[in-house]
Amino acid sequence: MKFKKNIALSDSGFIFDPTTGDSFNTNPVGLEIVQMLKQDNTPQEISAYFLKNYAVDESTFEKDLYDFINMLSKFKLTEHNEKEKN
């Protein structure tokens, strides 16, 4: 699972997908996750970062991250590479 490279992010949490013309809005935590995904961080790395820096427990964050990544995929903001599919 990877965040699509051509997607534009702005500091205000505005996300624009030039392929589809769709735009989205995310909150600061969401923005930070998207930025990390864009830099090819794995979900494990993202978890570790958030648990270290934010007041959140592991199970809560795991649930939220899973749900959020699911939404990204629903909105077609991610792409799956061939390896993962197999």
Added chain:
Amino acid sequence: MIKAQYERPIIQRLNVGLMNKYGTKTEFNPVTHIDGNAVKELMETYGSPLFVLSEKTIRQTYKDATRAFKTRYPKVQFAWSYKTNYINAVCNVFHQEGSWAEVVSGFEYLKALHNNVPGDKIIFNGPDKKEVDLKLAIEHGSLIHIDHLDELYMIKELVAGGTKRPRVAIRVNMDTGIYPMWDRFGFNYEDGQAWDAINKIMLSGQMDLVGLHCHIGTFMLTPNAYGVAASKLSQLALSVMKKFKKKIEYIDLGGGFASKNTLKGSYIQGIDVSPTFDQYAEAISTSILNAGFTEDSLPLLILESGRALIDEAGYLLGSVISNKRLSDGRRATILDFGVNILFTSFWYDHKISPAQHFGQYSEDTVLYGPLCMNIDVVREHISFPPLKKDDQVVVHTVGAYNMTQWMQFIAMRPAVIMIDMDEKPHLIRKRETINSIQDEEVMPLYLEKFKIS
């Protein structure tokens, strides 16, 4: 190191062409305290969910209503509608303020007697008054509002040969320009049924016709309809005076005033559209004062307002059980209360606030109750901040018709507390236990002892 505050990540598509939700963030301003008591602490002490009533709001609302009427009409009496909320502590706040009791069943009648309401200050309404109830009401000299002819004849039979003269009124239904017309209760005005019933009572010589009653509907947003009702009842009263030389002591306009709740399907918020007590009072008192009574024959005006007097004083506190994602991508939040105890969510979009602070981000959310039933929906759509498990919410304007229409379906009923004028909480109904349900059950002997093989 102090860790940064965490909020669940959310992402939303900006829907082109649809109305943007921006600017609605104040909709979910957190409500952390009710009358000086922290929501969190109340739930720690009394459990979740929990009904909370504000005595301050009850008394304030009652004063506002009586002021609106008494400044416009010389003789006004409120009667507390038991079915709206008959927890005894609530009834007694109203009785202490001077309210009579308005009941619609033998059970409610006994409750009013138990609350030490004098018999002649109990109004007995409703289509189902049993013989034993009527006897009791006649005995205590209560005001019996006759709903149909069978009841009228039953009363006649009950008093035949006795010495007690029951004090009665008839319930009148009528066209006030409101849809639907509630013509299933009482006697119709337009087709002459009401006048017939009055004649039957007057000519029986066995009872005293002391009043005329109507109740034109519920959650009435048009004060004018009350003006129409008041003038039709006044005309009936004047006709009685003319034909029988008998003064009608009171006109009872019933209840049905709207509260500040928002009806489902309404575009405008209830709080902005519901008429004030002043508007209802203006319509009603103008009609009676202009009907043609002489000053000393002006009848007492009785009001049986329930919902409008108690709704805003009630809150329901609850907690988040879980969050889910529906197949269409919508957020669903499951709460620990549902239609089992919040019956009014069938017809209102209740205002619901989080009980803790959040940022400005929100998501379109469905709020579900805890029952394993598909109909258990608290709000179909609400723009809500990202609540997590165990976060708490406050439902507003739930004082009417919930603490009487609740069910012990699947779960037991929660505790009810009242916060007094000094902001001190009191338990007024205990959380039910398994015994509350099972005490009434009886097990046949042959089913009592066996082992599952």
Added chain:
Amino acid sequence: MKKKKISVAVSGLNAIDSPGPGISVIRSLRESKYFDVRIIGLSYETLEPGLYMHDLVDKAYQLPLPSAGMDVLYARLQYINSIEKLDLIIPNFDAELFNFIKLAPKLKAELKINTFLPTLDQFEARHKVNLADFGKKHKIKVPKSKTIHTIKEVLALKSEFTYPLVVKGKFYDATVAYSVDQAISAFHKITSKWGLPIIIQEFVTGQEVNVTAIGDGKGNTMGAVPMRKMYITDKGKAWSGISIDDPKLLKMTTKLISSTKWKGGMELEIVKTEKEEYYLIEINPRFPAWVYLAVGCGQNHPEALVRMALKQDVKPFQKYVAGTLFVRYSYDMIVSLKEFETISTLGEL
């Protein structure tokens, strides 16, 4: 003469195929002889064209939807006012007017913001559901109408109405039905969208004429310009129209304004029959989207409204040039993503 500087907030920036009046109102104010206006646009959607017309709108803010309630709206206006120091608000959407009318005294008392709106009674009385009573009270011909709630009542209409008839929703939508079947289907379609009741109206055929007018709240007509629609879009909106000199129509307008003591802008929708009878079809409690035509033929109604709201002494307009046309056109603006992002995420532009 030195023009007075004022800040005016205007809504209805949706200059689309079924346009809101905001842009016309703003253009009218930009041409004022008396005022140098700073225009604050108020919008509900992120794609209302007016948001991106920077030569007309100086700054724009998103408002909460009317359904969010008065408190939320007030909080938002309080915020906008803290930055913009508004002199006046001119709301232009039917759906938002209820809230603005109710808030008006509070806006004036607490934020010193002026409005010039009809009273709640005027607003309610001209409502479609009440139009028949309104006509009776003010002795104005309105098409025969009936408020209904059930299909059974639709079936019974044939005893009172002849087909075709018009089936109308409480707030929006109207369909001409030529048979019972069509009336039933229109009933279902409109109730599913706007709920009950449904208004059944006699179908009056003739020429559609409209009037944009403004009342001072004391019974005086400060201005009135009648227009005949020349070209109508498939949504029933005028795409072009021409100002006409019709004394009967003007008389009807002044009579209506004097008997209702109408306050603020309004649009009358009227059908003139073959027999030269005038039927009032609808009263819109605000300026129409074509109000700029009034400016074009000599009566600046929005400017008059602002002057009255600011308690200036205003004389009624006496004349206008009949035979002035407006032809509406559409125009593709180029908008940067950055602008769309700003209004979408910050709610301001």
